[in-house]
Amino acid sequence: MDRVKFSDAILESAQMVTGDCMGLEQAFCVAACPMNTDAIGYVNLIAEGKNEEAIDLIREKLFLPNTLGRICAHPCEENCRRNTEYNQPISIAALKRYAAEKADDEKRWDLSVKDNTGKKVVIVGAGPAGAQSAIDLRREGHAVTIIEKLNVLGGMMRVGIPEYRLPRDVIDFEYSYLTKLGIEIKLGVEVGVDVSFEDLRNDYDIVILAHGAHVGSIIPIPGHKSKGVISAQEYLKEISLTRKSTIAGKRIAVIGGGDVAMDCARSSWRVGAETVYQCSLENMDNLPASKEEIEESLEEGVIFNAGYGPLEIIEENGKVKGLLIQKVASIFDTEGNFNPKYEGEKIILDVDTVVFATGQLVEDITKGSLPRERAGRYTVDSKTLETSIEGVFVAGDAAGTNIVIEAMSHGRKAALSIKNLLNAKPLDYGRDFEKEGSYKTKLDIPLPEGIENLPRLSGNFREPEIRKRDFLECDTGFTDEQALKEASRCLECECKFCMQECVMMNDFGDCPKDILDKLVIDGEMDPLLAYSCNGCDNCTIVCPKELPLKKIFVGSRKDFVAANNGKSPIPGHKVINMHQLLGFSWLFTTKRKKGGRK
Amino acid sequence: MLDNTDKVYGFMPGCSLPSYNPHAVVETTEFLASKFEKFSAVQKCCGKPTKAIGQYDLFKERFAGLQKDMDDVQIEEMIVACQSCYLTFKEISTTAVTSLWALWPKLGMPEEIKNKAKDSDMVFTVHDSCSTRFETELQDGIRWILTELGYKIHESDYSREKTRCCGFGGMVVPANPEVAKKVMVRRVETLVEPNIVVYCAACRSSLLQADAKAWHILDLIWGPVVYEGDESPLDVLSNPAKSWINRYKAKKGINKVVK
Numbered sequence: 001m002d003r004v005k006f007s008d009a010i011l012e013s014a015q016m017v018t019g020d021c022m023g024l025e026q027a028f029c030v031a032a033c034p035m036n037t038d039a040i041g042y043v044n045l046i047a048e049g050k051n052e053e054a055i056d057l058i059r060e061k062l063f064l065p066n067t068l069g070r071i072c073a074h075p076c077e078e079n080c081r082r083n084t085e086y087n088q089p090i091s092i093a094a095l096k097r098y099a100a101e102k103a104d105d106e107k108r109w110d111l112s113v114k115d116n117t118g119k120k121v122v123i124v125g126a127g128p129a130g131a132q133s134a135i136d137l138r139r140e141g142h143a144v145t146i147i148e149k150l151n152v153l154g155g156m157m158r159v160g161i162p163e164y165r166l167p168r169d170v171i172d173f174e175y176s177y178l179t180k181l182g183i184e185i186k187l188g189v190e191v192g193v194d195v196s197f198e199d200l201r202n203d204y205d206i207v208i209l210a211h212g213a214h215v216g217s218i219i220p221i222p223g224h225k226s227k228g229v230i231s232a233q234e235y236l237k238e239i240s241l242t243r244k245s246t247i248a249g250k251r252i253a254v255i256g257g258g259d260v261a262m263d264c265a266r267s268s269w270r271v272g273a274e275t276v277y278q279c280s281l282e283n284m285d286n287l288p289a290s291k292e293e294i295e296e297s298l299e300e301g302v303i304f305n306a307g308y309g310p311l312e313i314i315e316e317n318g319k320v321k322g323l324l325i326q327k328v329a330s331i332f333d334t335e336g337n338f339n340p341k342y343e344g345e346k347i348i349l350d351v352d353t354v355v356f357a358t359g360q361l362v363e364d365i366t367k368g369s370l371p372r373e374r375a376g377r378y379t380v381d382s383k384t385l386e387t388s389i390e391g392v393f394v395a396g397d398a399a400g401t402n403i404v405i406e407a408m409s410h411g412r413k414a415a416l417s418i419k420n421l422l423n424a425k426p427l428d429y430g431r432d433f434e435k436e437g438s439y440k441t442k443l444d445i446p447l448p449e450g451i452e453n454l455p456r457l458s459g460n461f462r463e464p465e466i467r468k469r470d471f472l473e474c475d476t477g478f479t480d481e482q483a484l485k486e487a488s489r490c491l492e493c494e495c496k497f498c499m500q501e502c503v504m505m506n507d508f509g510d511c512p513k514d515i516l517d518k519l520v521i522d523g524e525m526d527p528l529l530a531y532s533c534n535g536c537d538n539c540t541i542v543c544p545k546e547l548p549l550k551k552i553f554v555g556s557r558k559d560f561v562a563a564n565n566g567k568s569p570i571p572g573h574k575v576i577n578m579h580q581l582l583g584f585s586w587l588f589t590t591k592r593k594k595g596g597r598k
Numbered sequence: 599m600l601d602n603t604d605k606v607y608g609f610m611p612g613c614s615l616p617s618y619n620p621h622a623v624v625e626t627t628e629f630l631a632s633k634f635e636k637f638s639a640v641q642k643c644c645g646k647p648t649k650a651i652g653q654y655d656l657f658k659e660r661f662a663g664l665q666k667d668m669d670d671v672q673i674e675e676m677i678v679a680c681q682s683c684y685l686t687f688k689e690i691s692t693t694a695v696t697s698l699w700a701l702w703p704k705l706g707m708p709e710e711i712k713n714k715a716k717d718s719d720m721v722f723t724v725h726d727s728c729s730t731r732f733e734t735e736l737q738d739g740i741r742w743i744l745t746e747l748g749y750k751i752h753e754s755d756y757s758r759e760k761t762r763c764c765g766f767g768g769m770v771v772p773a774n775p776e777v778a779k780k781v782m783v784r785r786v787e788t789l790v791e792p793n794i795v796v797y798c799a800a801c802r803s804s805l806l807q808a809d810a811k812a813w814h815i816l817d818l819i820w821g822p823v824v825y826e827g828d829e830s831p832l833d834v835l836s837n838p839a840k841s842w843i844n845r846y847k848a849k850k851g852i853n854k855v856v857k
Contacts, residue, residue, distance in 0.1 A: 533768050536763035537728065561654075589849065594638060
């Protein structure tokens, strides 16, 4: 057979299919995850009771599944179809924790690294961004050193997120992966004190700044310099490291509406507070904190003043005596600028401590070598995370991320850039920036028939009045039965309707896009594919985009025949030729007219 | 009798039906001949297999021969018993076409046949031809016939527009027999009753190859009443010699009936 020249109509249809087919589009949860963790995959493995396979799948992307299973802000759940349809997302994070607790075994960890390259990378900061960069670059065979100012691992996970949400032994166990992989970690080394930024640049091929945003932000309202005023970062850090607070009194007000504010409020009970208030410009319906954190704070008795802003810290003898707050009329002005306006009643909260959970700043450890932006963040190329100094990259909160999983994604992004740089390739070589990190999937499919709105299951929480007085973990996690039930709610979002209908396409690929890419890219198609289509059209009928597959498979046969001397290229079709000759022969045919022989 | 008695109606049984059951072809031809004052019949292939394997030019040439035959016997509207013929005619023929199955309710069931199966315990599932999945009048006609005969019907989830291929379509059997067999087996698995009624003889052959019991609707009209547990007729189409002998018999039978 000659090379087949496919007609324009066939090629145009194939282009339409490969452009519109959603068969390779990721599920909502996977696309939303900044690390693109295969959530749909591991949730369904858990539903089948395959916990070992589930944790192996998670570990392909995440080195700290048990940590993230507890504290991930889980954008996957926000985008879960059961959330967008029913407001009852799958407890994906909690299921990850379950898989980790049930089946994570360091003996099965992937410790493979490529041969040593002789290149040296130093990473400042042992938080999630730095750790992820370190792992990815160590696997490439580079010598990687992490230097960390604190004497503990984990960054904000260790000194920001409270112990009752994330036990410290979980962090240490999961970070042991780094040392097993051959990453050198130096604790208690502060850039600018023990070593200079310049030293790092001189001693290493690559420098990654991943030291987070640990500087607290205190709003300069009257009284903010009083004794008893503290930033969330200082407050949580001391409590994290010592389980005590040297500044907290008995009556505490936390200003802020995010997760950090909730952590401060709830930590206050655990260091002996008797009354804990919250106040934030955002009202209850618009609090930035996660639903779980708000609910758990309410359960523990935090008194919310959401929708009230702080006007003044009332002091007496230089010490906090109260906090004056007023109802918020609006947060932004008509031009959209942050410009809070107040109205109505003013309230004085009778407190002796005020904690500002109103954002955090990045400390400059480069002594002005790098340009910086809002909140002190270093200026970077947002695609590659490179800075104005060659060989210096920034990842994580120091470059603007907000949650742990985003910081990890940044770590991976920086590592991808560095991998290219150290291989003398352009930083964008082989990369699809659109799909690095969280992105919007093009999946747009109807709900499967007969789906019920089944309620979300959450973990098992200790009694609020007991748990708020200790640092033990609040949530004891899922039981086996709960995990199976919760995982089984997954809708397994994917577009494979045609593949469920068509028998033959399954012999040629995963979905029409996969099957027809070769036709679009190389202008080639296996004749057996074209001649295996029954032409029943079920594929098009179930396709959300009604893509014309029969038109391509059956329609292209004309082109195969043209390239094969007017005959089908399929050997078995010789029988059809004979069949047709007989079917048209005088021996088996007739034409008759009533009332007159013809 | 239909209103339009001036028009010359024709009947064409197709290929697989005369190869399977020449007796049913002759009976049907006789029945139609009795219903129309002006009536002709043609037995020939419409050329769909030629088209299906991609030989478009040859197909056009072959269909032109068929068109000439129809014109020779002055057919103005062709009644077809094959769904592929139906679609081929619609696409290319200058002669109007109607499906035998859509037409039958308008002609009525012969009194001696009506309700003949009223005492049968048989419950049938209809396997609709996928090529005419959107032809509801045609599908309704099959249900009407079964009900007129007195049989009970249990519809599957995959009927009418949701029907699935029997595995025979697209000339896949000689091209990729493994795939065709899988399609046949899957089709049978999606039918709710073990006893199936089809209105395409090729579909019937496919379903039998997947170990189902299947009757052509004309088997039930012109053949004996069947009961639960009865075996369905053998798969004649798998035997080429018998098939061609039958085709020849059908031709001879048509010649006898239409003269």
